[in-house]
Every structure is written in structure tokens, then in C-alpha cells.
Amino acid sequence: MASIDYWFTMGSTYNYLTVMRIDAVAQAAGVTVRWRPFRNVGALTGATQLPFLEGTAKMRYMWQDIARRAGARGLPIRLPVTYPCASAVRANAVMLIGVREGWGPAFARAAYPLWFGQGIPNGGEDNLRAALAACGQGAAADRILAMAESPDLLAALDDETAAARAAGVFGAPTFAVDGELCWGDDHLEDALHWARHGTLAP
């Protein structure tokens, strides 16, 4: 079965759009998705290439663009959205556990609407516990949150971050298939097409 690597960080804004649809869209296309969280974009690019700087036209555009796309898809969004998330790394550590244990995608689909719709940022204690409960891991929350701070888990997250960098990833979300990268939620369909046919859609 064709597959793609889905590289992302839970601190990414545009990743909201992807988290909420990738499994459904990929399943309909007959493509398997490997969810691969990394530490953050700065760990890939260095601090000089952060995508959105406060006060810039690009930052204003990003919120305008995400708001209209979320609206068109029926996803909750309440502006202004807190950004950046202070604890995105912790959210990615939890996400890495979730990917291993199978509840990661459901966790992400619970966490993001809390952030964008209710002002409870990804990675914060309130968000983590509520999203874990929502994906059926409420009883395991203490175990999971402790594991997310363990040296082994953080080393594994660093390894994944290094793998993302080696693959040429510089932003989130990025879809990788056969050495081709497709960057941005709008290019998910390109990646799925590439996974099945080895080309872009005509």
C-alpha cells in the first residue's frame, strides 16, 4: 500500500488544517500515513528563518488565510489565537508517544480545536489533559505526561527531528514520499497523488 511521511509540529498553525483531515483524505485515497512529529521548526532551520514574525504582513496574512480556510471547512477558530505556543515541544513529546501507542491522531484532533476554538494552547497542561481524556487516555494521563519528560523520549524526539532535517524538511506540515517533499496543507493532495502514481496530478 502506498504511504507518505507526514512531518509536523503541534506548534504549527497551518498544521491545524492538516491534522483535522489527513487521515480521512488519505484513507479515501488508499494511502497510509506515518505521523512524524518533530521538536519545532526552529530546530530545523535556525532562528533566522522562523516562518511568522510578530507585526509582519505575512503574519497578518497567515491568520486571515487560516481563518477563512477553517471557516470553509467548518473548523472552530476564535481570533486572536495564542501564538506561539509556549509548550509546543511538550505537545510533540506526547504526540510521539501517541503515535507509538496508536492514539496520536485522535489526540491531535482533540488538541487543536481546544487551541484554536477555545484559547487553550497545545502543550499546556490543560490542553494535554483534556485532549488525552478526549482520545480515551484520561486514565493514563499521569503515565503519559511523565514519559513525555523522560530522557529516552526526548532523545527519540531529537532523533526524529534530525531525521526531518536530513529529509530536507524546513516547515510544517510537510509530506514526504519517495524523496519528494510537498510542503503545506494545500499540497497534501499532491503528495497523495505522488504516492500512488509517482507524479504530480496533471
Place this chain on the structure above:
Amino acid sequence: MASIDYWFTMGSTYNYLTVMRIDAVAQAAGVTVRWRPFRNVGALTGATQLPFLEGTAKMRYMWQDIARRAGARGLPIRLPVTYPCASAVRANAVMLIGVREGWGPAFARAAYPLWFGQGIPNGGEDNLRAALAACGQGAAADRILAMAESPDLLAALDDETAAARAAGVFGAPTFAVDGELCWGDDHLEDALHWARHGTLAP
């Protein structure tokens, strides 16, 4: 008739994809396009936010991405493409004259394949004269190239650049309609849909 503002610089790489298709796609959609060249992206954002820096993963991705998209559309591209163009401002000055006089779009469709397909960068003397000849302005080339250096024309280009900044433009190509911006060649269809319906496509 619905219309969009098409903000761009002849120094932009992704703008190649747009130049070659926007008039045909917009005409099919029943939307009028106002071609509006500006000086360069740095004049909008400052030097700290230039989109592509040599040696970065994002720069490598940009070339990979443009090459496969150009290939899928049958557009010539020969890597490595010279970048940045040393004389992009001059190309934009000529383009502004061309927009006023009506031959601008045809000039751009001649200039870009010279740059991407034959290694003759936009704004250089060879490119300008060949592209002017190709769009039927060969006999007027001396007049046009002199006008492109005149204080009045450069002031007009500065005014357009200021208008782009005021509109919130931070990159090229950007499509503006009713205060909404759509950034990037892949969002041309969004802009055309917005021009006709006032919303994103469902």
C-alpha cells in the same frame, strides 16, 4: 465584470508559473486581471524576510517544486536557474510600461522562458531586447528601455510598490480581491473564485 489585482515582481521564481497561465485561466473564469508589478520583495518586507536564502533547505525545495510543476505544465526549465536576477528592478520598470501600453503580459510570457529555459535572466539587456522583440516591440526597444530609466517611471514604480505594501502584499505572486489576499500561484484559483462568489471554493 469581476476583477483581481495581480501583484508580482519579474524577479520572483514562482511567478514564472503564474505569468504563463494567468490570463488564460482568468479569461476562462470570466475575471479581469490587473497586472501590477512592484520593485522587489525586499522593498516590501525588508531584507530580513527574503523568501529564499542560498544554502537553505527551503531554497532547495523551491527549485525542486518549481521544476516538477513546470514539467507538469510543459514549461521549459533548465537547472540550475540563475537566481537572484541582478536587474529585476529594470525588468519591472519595463513591465510597468508594458502594462500601460498593453504589451506587458506578452512581454512577461516571452521573458520568463528565456530566463528559466535558456539561462538569460529577466532584466538583463539580452533578455529585455529579446522579449520586447518577441512581443512585437522590437522597433520601440530603445524608447522603452530609455523610459524605464526615467525618474517619472521609477517614481511610478515606487508608487506601485508602496500600494502593494499598503495592501498587505509580502511576496509574489499575490492576488488581491476585495481586501482578501491570496498568496502563491497555487492560490490563483482561490482568488478567481473569490472574485466571482466572495468566498473560497467549498
